[in-house]
């Protein structure tokens with residue numbers, strides 16, 4: 001599952017009681033009780049084989065891939081597997097309509113064919129240290145109400161200091177809502193090349209219709225290689241860099257598995273919120289999720305309309321579209337599942353229990369009444385904030401324009417210099433390359449209208465909409481379309497040569513007169529000057545209170561090993577079993593999907609369910625080679641386990657009891673989309689690509705035996 005990338009990563013609180021199959025454990029702090037439970041589930045490895053800082057262990061084969069996925073090293077020459085949807089933007093970026101790797105697939109038959117991916121990097125975890133007391137020392141002088149705002153910069157400073165003059169990157173992460181701090185040291189490799197990808201019709205088979213759903217037939221994988229300098233150190237891309245030589249790489253199993261077999265997943269889950277309170281859930285259900293879904297729905301339709309017209313636009317917008325679509329469906333499903341499973345009631349019981357325990361303990365007594373006040377105070381403005389970030393700034397032009405406020409501030413502070421200007425130039429190049437005027441123009445018109453229709457009139461920027469009235473009825477689309485047209489025809493932000501000239505010698509007066517900048521600022525300033533203070537108070541209060549809540553939860557628990565921290569993009573391991581399930585009464589879902597289902601779903605010419613002819617031929621001929629599943633006498637495409645994972649785990653290795661790769665985790669199931677907040681053990685499933693399907697595609701469809709030969713097959 002790909003990392004969530006919206007601003008509403010709500011209060012990431014933590015912990016819950018130990019239940020088998022639930023928990024994203026820190027391999028570095030794996031307790032004896034947890035390890036014993038893994039063994040009970042079937043694990044045949046020692047703790048040291050999972051994580052060891054002195055000797056090669058599985059953790060050495062796991063990387064944080066790009067900005068928010070997981071990848072694993074599978075050969076002694078740095079070959080890496082991850083999901084197709086994790087490599088998606090990079091594959092699109094190295095594709096052109098003439099050389100369309102996204103559409104047609106790509107297989108490097110030798111290392112010299114591999115394609116550099118500028119901007120893509122992977123990070124290896126080197127070590128972890130507990131720095132709680134060091135951080136708490138720094139926090140002593142900070143008032144509780146300032147904690148939320150000051151903590152990030154304090155952690156940044158400490159991290160920066162710890163990585164000074166070294167090739168390592170250090171990041172300190174907060175656990176149990178600021179009750180524990182761990183320092184992670186990473187080594188980042190920036191020369192990562194595309195080695196192979198199936199055509200999109202395989203890698204994204206089923207598209208958004210099947211996204212977050214089981215049964216599933218998506219061949220969601222792509223293959224990269226990590227390179228290093230000749231001196232063995234990380235290096236920027238250089239043609240004669242050499243393949244990365246890992247401490248450890250994963251063997252690949254083609255033996256198969258059966259329902260109930262052990263499964264273990266390592267990776268970088270980005271965020272969960274398992275100790276979310278009833279107040280947070282109510283805000284999510286009433287305001288946050290419906291607003292995001294509604295705005296994204298509109299934006300996606302407008303992007304899609306342009307993408308289907310022109311392959312160039314499709315490549316240009318593909319990555320962004322997929323990212324927006326992924327969590328559009330997630331948030332919609334999340335609301336449905338939270339309601340379906342009575343999560344509010346469950347959390348109410350947990351809160352009642354806590355309050356019962358907290359009786360007479362002064363420090364904890366008012367947590368929930370204070371939380372209620374904090375949420376009540378913020379609620380009237382919550383929708384406005386979403387309509388700014390997901391609505392107005394959902395227009396890429398508006399989002400770029402808003403960034404230019406920094407330029408104005410820097411100039412006023414005398415901080416504009418060649419280096420900072422180069423930063424703006426880079427941001428501009430990125431913006432203009434991704435800018436599709438047709439869809440953006442329609443998006444802005446739609447977002448201006450949505451803001452007018454849905455946001456309390458008293459909160460709208462003063463006089464802004466009244467100026468529209470002469471253009472047409474504010475209930476129709478006309479004035480918004482005219483306004484957007486005017487913005488797009490007149491802004492210098494869309495004139496590359498004009499804007500680059502401007503950046504060489506920024507004249508902020510001219511910028512302030514630019515119509516796109518002016519409109520973006522009108523909305524942004526209105527929000528910032530009048531409403532953001534409520535948000536800051538809300539964040540400060542909820543941080544203070546949830547920090548306290550978690551302190552209490554930790555204090556109450558006599559065996560700390562029963563608690564696992566919320567996901568926060570640090571390496572975790574989760575264990576469980578391959579497992580079928582019953583999504584609803586009378587319905588049984590098998591633990592595997594096979595090639596048979598591919599043919600059943602196949603729709604020639606369809607945008608989501610088309611398939612390459614060669615794949616159909618291979619399946620019809622049952623030409624599965626060594627990759628056939630003996631039990632079903634078919635090709636297993638995907639399978640499910642009851643491992644606890646979330647967004648960020650995408651691309652994660654799924655390992656059997658001996659630590660051999662059997663699959664790649666790539667999604668969660670619809671019936672458990674409330675999983676960020678509460679796990680339903682009976683329903684929660686991780687959807688995995690069977691590694692034998694990956695090998696089949698590489699070998700039989702791609703003819704890339706060279707890659708198969710690199711692996712250690714078991």
Ligand code: ARG
Pocket residue numbers: 001002003085204206207208209211212322325326647650666667668
């Ligand atoms: N739901 C998957 C995840 O979060 C992403 C799948 C991408 N596919 C898609 N049709 N958008 O990792």
